[in-house]
Amino acid sequence: xxxxxxxxxxxxxxxxxxxxxxxxxxxxxxxxxxxxxxxxxxxxxxxxxxxxxxxxxxxxxxxxxxxxxxxxxxxxxxxxxxxxxxxxxxxxxxxxxxxxxxxxxxxxxxxxxxxxxxxxxxxxxxxxxxxxxxxxxxxxxxxxxxxxxxxxxxx
Numbered sequence: 001x002x003x004x005x006x007x008x009x010x011x012x013x014x015x016x017x018x019x020x021x022x023x024x025x026x027x028x029x030x031x032x033x034x035x036x037x038x039x040x041x042x043x044x045x046x047x048x049x050x051x052x053x054x055x056x057x058x059x060x061x062x063x064x065x066x067x068x069x070x071x072x073x074x075x076x077x078x079x080x081x082x083x084x085x086x087x088x089x090x091x092x093x094x095x096x097x098x099x100x101x102x103x104x105x106x107x108x109x110x111x112x113x114x115x116x117x118x119x120x121x122x123x124x125x126x127x128x129x130x131x132x133x134x135x136x137x138x139x140x141x142x143x144x145x146x147x148x149x150x151x152x153x154x155x
Contacts, residue, residue, distance in 0.1 A: 015146050017110055018103030021124045021136035027052045030059055030091035037067060037090055050123045050134050051094045058125055058132045060094035067093065100125045100132060107146055110138050 028037060028049045040049065041064055051060040070093065100123050101110055110122055124136035 015107040016103060017101050017105050017107055017124055017138050018136070020107060020142045020146055021103065021138040022142070023136045025050060025134070025137040027056075027134065028062065028090050029053070030089065030094070032090045034067065034070075034088060034090070034093070037062065041067065047120050049090075050137065051090055052134050055131075056134050058098065058100065058123055058134045060091075060096045061098060061123065062090050062094040066095065069093070098123065101138065102126060103135060107143060111143050111147075114140055114143065 026040075026044060026046070026049065028040065028051055030051055030053070032040075032051075037049070040046075048061050048063045050058055051062055052058055099113055099117060099119060101113070103124055103126065113119060113122060121137050121139040123134055124138055125132035126135050127133070
């Protein structure tokens with residue numbers, strides 16, 4: 001395979017996120033215990049879980065990094081930080097300021113957000129009664145699969 005030297009990207013202009021996203025992704029609830037969250041990260045090897053209510057309304061996301069931030073190196077030892085001593089559930093460590101997309105958004109929107117904000121995946125939501133209901137997730141791999149360089153053979 002030859003190296004592309006300045007070819008243009010095609011294949012995403014007409015594509016919509018709904019055609020490449022993972023539908024019904026694995027989620028956690030705000031009251032999921034941190035011990036259970038750690039187990040889920042080990043079992044599924046995801047970097048992030050969407051945090052949803054009982055009605056699948058997106059409330060936040062929780063990442064492996066959020067879980068790791070509970071512990072801080074101090075004087076050569078790993079010790080919990082003071083705020084984390086009280087953290088027992090996902091709601092105590094999850095991120096609430098979210099970047100989301102909709103199934104109708106162009107794939108180029110997800111690509112731009114991932115590059116500019118260094119995101120590995122983005123929750124996909126649809127508004128139902130003004131609430132963001134989780135319908136999928138789009139990852140870097142999903143976006144990469146639909147990119148084709150003009151000079152390279154189609155895979």
